Amino acid sequence: xxxxxxxxxxxxxxxxxxxxxxxxxxxxxxxxxxxxxxxxxxxxxxxxxxxxxxxxxxxxxxxxxxxxxxxxxxxxxxxxxxxxxxxxxxxxxxxxxxxxxxxxxxxxxxxxxxxxxxxxxxxxxxxxxxxxxxxxxxxxxxxxxxxxxxxxxxxxxxxxxxxxxxxxxxxxxxxxxxxxxxxxxxxxxxxxxxxxxxxxxxxxxxxxxxxxxxxxxxxxxxxxxxxxxxxxxxxxxxxxxxxxxxxxxxxxxxxxxxxxxxxxxxxxxxxxxxxxxxxxxxxxxxxxxxxxxxxxxxxxxxxxxxxxxxxxxxxxxxxxxxxxxxxxxxxxxxxxxxxxxxxxxxxxxxxxxxxxxxxxxxxxxxxxxxxxxxxxxxxxxxxxxxxxxxxxxxxxxxxxxxxxxxxxxxxxxxxxxxxxxxxxxxxxxxxxxxxxxxxxxxxxxxxxxxxxxxxxxxxxxxxxxxxxxxxxxxxxxxxxxxxxxxxxxxxxxxxxxxxxxxxxxxxxxxxxxxxxxxxxxxxxxxxxxxxxxxxxxxxxxxxxxxxxxxxxxxxxxxxxxxxxxxxxxxxxxxxxxxxxxxxxxxxxxxxxxxxxxxxxxxxxxxxxxxxxxxxxxxx
Numbered sequence: 342x343x344x345x346x347x348x349x350x351x352x353x354x355x356x357x358x359x360x361x362x363x364x365x366x367x368x369x370x371x372x373x374x375x376x377x378x379x380x381x382x383x384x385x386x387x388x389x390x391x392x393x394x395x396x397x398x399x400x401x402x403x404x405x406x407x408x409x410x411x412x413x414x415x416x417x418x419x420x421x422x423x424x425x426x427x428x429x430x431x432x433x434x435x436x437x438x439x440x441x442x443x444x445x446x447x448x449x450x451x452x453x454x455x456x457x458x459x460x461x462x463x464x465x466x467x468x469x470x471x472x473x474x475x476x477x478x479x480x481x482x483x484x485x486x487x488x489x490x491x492x493x494x495x496x497x498x499x500x501x502x503x504x505x506x507x508x509x510x511x512x513x514x515x516x517x518x519x520x521x522x523x524x525x526x527x528x529x530x531x532x533x534x535x536x537x538x539x540x541x542x543x544x545x546x547x548x549x550x551x552x553x554x555x556x557x558x559x560x561x562x563x564x565x566x567x568x569x570x571x572x573x574x575x576x577x578x579x580x581x582x583x584x585x586x587x588x589x590x591x592x593x594x595x596x597x598x599x600x601x602x603x604x605x606x607x608x609x610x611x612x613x614x615x616x617x618x619x620x621x622x623x624x625x626x627x628x629x630x631x632x633x634x635x636x637x638x639x640x641x642x643x644x645x646x647x648x649x650x651x652x653x654x655x656x657x658x659x660x661x662x663x664x665x666x667x668x669x670x671x672x673x674x675x676x677x678x679x680x681x682x683x684x685x686x687x688x689x690x691x692x693x694x695x696x697x698x699x700x701x702x703x704x705x706x707x708x709x710x711x712x713x714x715x716x717x718x719x720x721x722x723x724x725x726x727x728x729x730x731x732x733x734x735x736x737x738x739x740x741x742x743x744x745x746x747x748x749x750x751x752x753x754x755x756x757x758x759x760x761x762x763x764x765x766x767x768x769x770x771x772x773x774x775x776x777x778x779x780x781x782x783x784x785x786x787x788x789x790x791x792x793x794x795x796x797x798x799x800x801x802x803x804x805x806x807x808x809x810x811x812x813x814x815x816x817x818x819x820x821x822x823x824x825x826x827x828x829x830x831x832x833x834x835x836x837x838x839x840x841x842x843x844x845x846x847x848x849x850x851x852x853x854x855x856x857x858x859x860x861x862x863x864x865x866x867x868x869x870x871x872x873x874x875x876x877x878x879x880x881x882x883x884x885x886x887x888x889x890x891x892x893x894x895x896x897x898x899x900x901x902x903x904x905x906x907x908x909x910x911x912x913x914x915x916x917x918x919x920x921x922x923x924x925x926x927x928x929x930x931x932x933x934x935x936x937x938x939x940x941x942x943x944x945x946x947x948x949x950x951x952x953x954x955x956x957x958x959x960x
Contacts, residue, residue, distance in 0.1 A: 362598060363396035364558055365548070365582050367407075367440040371572070374434035375407060375420060375441075387416040393563075395419070396440065406458075407441040425460050449521035454495045454502040457518065461493045462504070464514035470504035478509040493518065535613040540586040540593040543610065548582045548595065550605035556582040556595035564600040566774035584610060590815065603771065611663055622700035627673040627681040630697065635669045635683070637693035643669035643683035651688040655886055671695035675887055682887070691883060720761075721837035721921030741854035741870055743836035743922070744912055746792070747772065747806075747821075750782035754792055757855045757912025758785065759836050759924050763826035765957050768911030769944065770819050771930050776811035785823065788832040790868045792856040800832040810956050815892050816949050817929060820956050836915060837923045838954070839947040845925050847877035851896065851916040853928060855909030873897065873941065875916070875925075881940050892948055894926045895940035914943045 390398070392410045395417030399405040407420040413436060422429050423445045431439075445458040462470045471479060473488035488494050493502040493516035503515045533545040548556045557564065559571050559579035569587050571579040577587040584593040584607035594606045612629045623630040635643045644651065646666035647658055656674050658666045664674035671681035681695045723742050745766055747756040756772035766785055770776070788800040805824040812818035827833055845851070854870045873896035876884075881895040889895065894914070914926030926943025946953075 362558055362561060362563075362582075363393055363400055364440065364561060365555065366400065366443055367396055368443050368446055368581070369560060370431070370439040370441070372433055372435050372437070373439040374409060374432045374437045375422065375424060375439055376430050376432050377422060377426075378428035385419045387411065387414075387418040389415060390417045391415060392417070392438070392440065399440075399442070405442075406445050407439060409437045409439060411436055412438060447521065449519050450502060451521050453498060453500060454518065455498060457493070457495065457502050458489070459492065459518065460490075461502070461516050461518055462491045463516070464493075464504065464506055465517035466514060468506040468508050468511060468514060470516075471507050473505075478507065479505045479512050481505055535611050536586075536593060537613050539589055540610070541589065543584070543586060543593045544578055545583065545593075545610065547584045547593070547607050547610050549608045550595065550597055550602075553608065554597045554599050554602065554605065556584060556607070557598050558582040559585070559596075564598065565596045565603050566778075567596060568775040568777045622698050623673075623681055624700050627671075627697070630671065630673065630681045631665050632670065632697070633668075634671045634681070634695055634697050636696050637683065637685055637690075638696045639690075639693060640696070641685040641687050641690060641693060643671060643695070644686050645669040646672075646684075651686060652684045652691050654684050671697060692887065720835040721915075721923055723831075723834055723922065740790070741852065741868060741913070741915065742788075742832055742834035743915070743924075744854040744868065746786040746856055747911065748784050748786055748803075754786075754856050756910050757928065758821065759913040759915075759927070760787065760827060760833070761836060761838055761924060761953070762957050763829065763835070764823045766821040766823065767924065767927060767946070767953065768819050768821060769927050769929055770811055770817045772911045773809060773819060776809065776819075778809060780806045780809060785821065787827055788830070792867065800830070802827055802833060812949055812952060815890075816952075817892075817944055818927060818946075818949055818953075820953065836913060837918075837921045838950050839918075839923050839925055841947060841950045843925075843947040843950075844878070845875045845894065845916050845918075847875055847880070849875045849916050851875055851914050851925060852922075853909065853912065853914055855912040855928070873914075876940050884940055889942075892945050894943045894945040896943070898939055898941070 395408045405419040409418040423441045450457045470491040472491040495502045536543040586593045661674040743760045745758045746754045758766040758768035783806045787802045807824045810820040876897040882889040912928045915922045916925045
């Protein structure tokens with residue numbers, strides 16, 4: 342095992358503690374019951390519990406190998422056998438799901454095979470194994486180990502599973518059981534150790550993210566609710582918690598087992614060697630560029646990746662052993678940057694992008710393109726007389742007539758949004774359980790400055806949400822179509838959309854607005870507005886140590902805590918351009934509200950302006 346992999350697997354165990362689902366150790370068969378012969382051991386009576394509670398009970402039991410889960414009655418019944426046990430059979434039963442321990446179903450061994458619980462019962466030379474409870478023809482010290490029948494096992498941490506034989510002349514022999522890591526013959530277009538294209542055909546068993554977090558099972562809805570249910574997408578092979586790419590993202594990914602991190606790309610799945618870039622241009626973001634350019638776009642020589650001066654690198658051949666960090670050649674090992682880069686030999690410039698052009702046909706939008714002229718229609722205007730001097734931390738009550746309150750069935754505010762057309766609101770995907778969430782009873786509230794306006798508020802408009810449209814997977818945007826158009830007036834106005842790929846000039850003062858948590862810095866019952874300056878993309882990229890994504894925009898941290906918090910997510914980052922307020926960013930969740938030491942991140946709306954216009958035109 343490679344040292345880095347060992348470290349990351351240990352990290353996975355640490356990060357996943359308390360969040361890793363016990364169901365990850367079980368294989369699920371929907372609508373299936375496991376029946377045994379009448380002479381089989383007595384079954385335990387069903388007990389109340391969720392599937393996860395059943396899994397914990399079974400894992401803690403010495404005799405349990407599987408369990409039935411009654412979904413409707415929320416009952417579980419522990420079983421002392423699996424489908425490979427003698428005198429049992431599988432049978433359809435719409436009331437039950439069958440969960441079986443993976444160790445008892447594998448026909449291969451992991452490491453030295455200590456966990457192997459398969460049914461191989463012959464040695465590598467073809468001799469039949471002696472029953473573990475028997476002491477003839479060979480007496481031995483293992484009868485009380487709870488070993489199964491005469492199956493090959495490894496109770497003493499030998500090199501691999503073995504058994505006593507039924508031949509009096511041969512006491513014990515190893516069993517021939519393949520390693521789970523051995524390559525099997527591949528079906529055409531199906532890959533298990535690397536990926537081609539975007540990895541839609543990847544069918545391997547990696548189930549850990551690049552940060553070492555265990556993946557959530559596809560058939561689970563906790564900690565993250567989603568619509569990629571295996572039964573709905575039978576061709577996507579959404580098995581267990583293995584990394585897949587069912588939505589055409591850049592590479593295989595998964596939902597994570599940490600509630601605070603919804604989706605992440607997976608660890609150690611690389612592009613297949615026959616698709617690596619070796620020419621002097623790059624595809625996509627240059628994650629697979631393996632050329633020999635070693636100068637930045639400003640002509641500065643790159644620092645060798647293994648060197649510790651003039652800059653101590655966060656990324657090196659040790660931390661990223663599969664990233665081909667050779668010599669001082671430009672690379673994109675973190676996959677988050679928008680092109681190949683390197684640490685530089687200039688002590689004043691920690692890193693910079695390299696003098697490499699995108700290959701022709703590269704469809705990744707350039708974040709460096711600015712619009713020379715910007716013209717807007719009737720949008721982004723407000724009555725500035727309503728803007729008073731005085732959930733935004735460090736904000737003051739103010740007028741943001743395009744900011745809407747999104748409400749659940751109980752009428753409670755839980756997220757913000759921006760009115761971009763009379764019948765369309767933009768928000769963020771993190772506010773909703775899935776892209777096909779049931780929004781019956783959900784509504785938006787417009788035209789009021791109050792979080793909970795009274796029934797006599799003359800400017801208030803309340804409109805039901807008719808449907809939700811999720812944006813490209815990396816965007817985290819959603820569009821909400823309203824049941825009827827909003828009425829525009831001095832209190833309800835449209836915010837402008839930016840030109841495609843428009844970059845807000847650094848230093849521009851922009852506004853965030855919302856009814857979220859104020860942490861005691863303001864009146865939480867009012868719409869609060871605060872201003873933040875836009876930070877240059879390069880400065881933000883450096884502040885975040887190269888982790889800024891192309892789809893993100895950031896504002897500079899202020900000494901006084903000013904920023905978004907719970908309840909503000911989905912709301913606008915509005916910037917004044919050509920005398921009109923423009924939706925340049927969408928507020929997204931962050932671990933800490935109003936940080937004074939790090940930039941605040943927003944979804945960069947300009948990268949998706951084309952998509953937004955298309956949705957509204959087709960809707």
